Amino acid sequence: MTGHVPGTQREIRRRNLSRVLYAVAGQGPCSRAAVAARLGLTRTAVSTLVEELLRAGLLTEQGPTPPGGGPGRPGTALALPDRGPCGLGAEIGVDHLAVCAVDPRGRVRASTRIVSDGRDSAPEPVLARLRELVDDVxxxxxxxxxxxxxxxxxxxxxxARGTTTVVRAPNLGWHGIDLAPALTGAGTAPGNEREGLPLAVDNEANLGAVAELWLDHTRVPRDFVHVSAEIGIGAAVVLDGELLRGTRGFAGELGHVPVHPQGPRCACGGRGCLEQYAGESAVLRAAGLTADGDRAAALTALAERAARGEVRVRSALEDAGTALGIALAGTVSLLDPRAVVLGGALARFAPWLRPALERELAERTAAPEAAVELLVSQLGGEGPLLGAAHAAVRVVLDDPLSYVASRVG
Known part of the structure; x- marks a missing residue:
């Protein structure tokens, strides 16, 4: 005899509330009938769930649905609100700090970005400045x-998986730094600092990858490798719409895959890592440009000279594309993704990286007749920040019951 499992009904309700929110998010303004048809639930069940979400301020009504807005008679259009919960996303870069707020509809409502030299700097002042930016946004x-x-x-x-601890950030010079003590209470209303907001910390490439998955899902498949570059090179693997994190949460360290094992020493302690050949500093140096000072100006100059066809610059980018192809070939053969997505600074230089990268992948992967698709990110360097903010607001969409309970408490 099977006994009643405590909490089962609550879990079903929690899941169905979340499904309704995502259905409305995916369809845009739509009727209760359209939501019921999409989810395979009865209209009565959906109406009950919708009323609960309306009372919680997690849905709004926008008047009659437009013609063709769903099955049955025209109803009242449901939409996610432009007020209510928002997600705060923050990014610690080697040369910048950034923060933004995203509403339930996925729109950026406030943001800030400053230049910040984080290379080999103590974490305390960096985190203190980041907290100020979070509070301001x-x-x-x-x-x-x-x-x-x-x-x-x-x-x-x-x-480290499931923690707020940065185990190692070679380009920052950070080791074993827990961000929670410095950021607890950040973003809260005055007087509520002790309560704090739920805090998540993740690798920038992981958050860039989920941003591609969530914000460009009509173009980006559910199985892909996301490669991003700023000062360093990171990667994330998405399989069937889920991040592959690895046992400890360290999956995707493409920048420290050896391309030439006897090559130059890397900041991670290894030799011949991909970053030594395709990282920004390496490419700028090979192109005869300085990586010191204004990074944005240096990258702009690199792009302009590449566009003009300067031989040394084109050669530097071709070599970087070759190194990327060598590093990615094993990953592609092992995981068989549908696509590789180039993000971050790599997106800007894709026209000159792409030929060598595609050549190496075609020559080195196990099944060249089924070549992996190479996509260029449309989010570029904004991907990690947007991924962070969307991850924060999606916690509410995933578990509206807990959000409502926290507000009541």
Whole structure:
């Protein structure tokens, strides 16, 4: 005899509330009947769930649905609100700090970005400045009628799975740094600092990958390798719509895959890593440009000279594409993804990286007749920050019951 499992009904309700929110998010303004048809639930069940979400402020009504808006008679259009919960995303870059707030509809409502030299700097002042930026964006979000519901931080390094600890960030010079003490209470309303927002910390390539998956899903498949570059090179693997994190959360360290095992020493301690050949500093150096000072100006000059066809610059980018292809070939053969997505600074230089990269993949992968598709990110360098903010707001969409309970408490 099977006994009743405590909490089962609550879990079903939690899941169905979440499904309704995602159905409305995916379809845009739509009727209750359209949601019921999409989810395979009865209209009565959907109406009950919708009423609960309306009371919680997680759905709004926008008047009659437009013609052709779903099965049955025209109904009242449901939509996610432009007020209520928002996600705060933050990014710690080697040369910048950035924060943004995203509302339930996925729109950026407040943001800030500053130049910050984080290379080999102590974490305390960096995190203190980041906290100030988070508080500033949170204040502006509240002025828009939004309530921060969570904070997610993208970092250029390894993050222990399920923790807020940066195990190693070679380009920052950080080892074993827990971000929670410095960021607890950040983004909260004055007087509520002790409560704090839910905090998540993740590798920047992982958050860039989920941004591609969530924000460009009509073009990006559910199985892909995302490669991003700023100062360093990171990667993330998405299989069937889920991040492949690895046992400790360290999957995707493509930048430290050896391309030439006897090559130059890398900041990670290894030799001949991909970053030594395709990282920004390496490419700028090979192109005869300085990597010191204004990084944005250096990258702009690199792109302009490549566009003009300067031989040395084109050669540097071709060599970088070759190194990327060598490093990615094993990953592609092992995992058989449908696509490789180039993000971050790599997206900007894709026209000159692509030929050598595609050549290496075709020559080195196990099944060249089924070549992997090479896509260029449309999010570019904004991917990790947007991924962080969307990850924070999606916590509410995933578990609306807990959000409502926290607000009541």
């Amino acid at each position: 949170a204040v502006r979000a509240r002025e828009e009628g939004l309530v921060p519901a969570g904070l997610a931080v993208a970092v250029p390094g390894l993050v």
